[in-house]
Amino acid sequence: MHTITQATLKQSRSIDHLVEGIETSDGAGVKLTRVLTGKLQRRLDPFLMLDAFGSDDPDDYIAGFPDHPHRGFETVTYMLSGRMRHRDSAGHEGLLENGCVQWMTAGRGVIHSEIPEQEDGVMEGFQLWLNLPAQRKMAEPWYRDFPSAEIPEYVTGENVTVRVIAGSSNGVAGAVTRDETEPLYLDIHLPAGATFSTALAETHNAFIYVYRGAVQVGNTRVESRRMGILSNAPASDGVTLTAGEEARLILIVGKPLNEPIVQYGPFVMNTQEEIHQALDDFRNGRFA
Numbered sequence: 016m017h018t019i020t021q022a023t024l025k026q027s028r029s030i031d032h033l034v035e036g037i038e039t040s041d042g043a044g045v046k047l048t049r050v051l052t053g054k055l056q057r058r059l060d061p062f063l064m065l066d067a068f069g070s071d072d073p074d075d076y077i078a079g080f081p082d083h084p085h086r087g088f089e090t091v092t093y094m095l096s097g098r099m100r101h102r103d104s105a106g107h108e109g110l111l112e113n114g115c116v117q118w119m120t121a122g123r124g125v126i127h128s129e130i131p132e133q134e135d136g137v138m139e140g141f142q143l144w145l146n147l148p149a150q151r152k153m154a155e156p157w158y159r160d161f162p163s164a165e166i167p168e169y170v171t172g173e174n175v176t177v178r179v180i181a182g183s184s185n186g187v188a189g190a191v192t193r194d195e196t197e198p199l200y201l202d203i204h205l206p207a208g209a210t211f212s213t214a215l216a217e218t219h220n221a222f223i224y225v226y227r228g229a230v231q232v233g234n235t236r237v238e239s240r241r242m243g244i245l246s247n248a249p250a251s252d253g254v255t256l257t258a259g260e261e262a263r264l265i266l267i268v269g270k271p272l273n274e275p276i277v278q279y280g281p282f283v284m285n286t287q288e289e290i291h292q293a294l295d296d297f298r299n300g301r302f303a
């Protein structure tokens with residue numbers, strides 16, 4: 016971990032609008048908040064979904080996510096707290112623990128399970144779905160776990176701690192890079208009174224999700240458990256956040272693919288025909 020001098024911006028993006036997630040459940044009954052839903056997929060291209068989960072009641076998470084398929088995109092699970100076992104049909108297995116990131120490229124298809132390995136305590140984290148470009152949707156599946164110690168971190172002069180899960184921020188390269196979608200994924204911890212800035216590519220879509228405290232972006236206050244979609248203003252070269260009280264949030268940014276999005280549950284392709292093919296391949300055991 017090292018201290019860096021953060022970017023001086025000409026102009027910060029502002030909050031375009033605030034989104035309150037939808038309480039739902041998925042898998043075998045895991046309670047979660049779906050923050051990025053289908054109707055925001057075009058606005059937040061290349062991101063398809065963001066779920067936030069967090070509970071200290073085992074009934075809310077214990078059943079986990081038994082075997083289910085994916086095709087056509089990548090899943091990024093960030094475990095703030097808890098223990099979850101991953102197994103997939105491509106032969107990958109991993110234990111996700113406090114502060115760890117799991118990055119899975121489903122590509123042409125995997126069947127996997129995500130099952131808690133704890134019977135009490137807190138389970139908290141996020142699952143993000145990142146789209147693949149048309150020419151990579153049928154790529155070979157790929158999988159990697161990054162234990163907490165392998166996630167690059169830096170601290171600013173104002174004692175803001177930043178974990179760089181993907182992309183690059185203030186000169187610090189993250190755990191994962193992707194050429195086509197150029198994702199930036201930061202977990203940012205601000206002490207009370209601190210300000211944080213990072214440069215953002217002006218063509219990219221961006222949002223924050225606050226999970227502790229509250230932050231101010233321009234004139235807008237973003238409370239805990241709220242997503243703030245950042246404006247796409249050509250004159251803005253990044254984002255500046257200020258925390259009146261101690262705050263934690265994730266910042267997620269990506270380059271839009273501008274391709275058709277056709278989703279049927281866990282399959283996200285470009286055409287209806289490719290969805291029919293995915294269902295046919297899955298039903299006939301042609302996934303990895």
Ligand code: FE2
Pocket residue numbers: 080083085090127
């Ligand atoms: Fe999954």
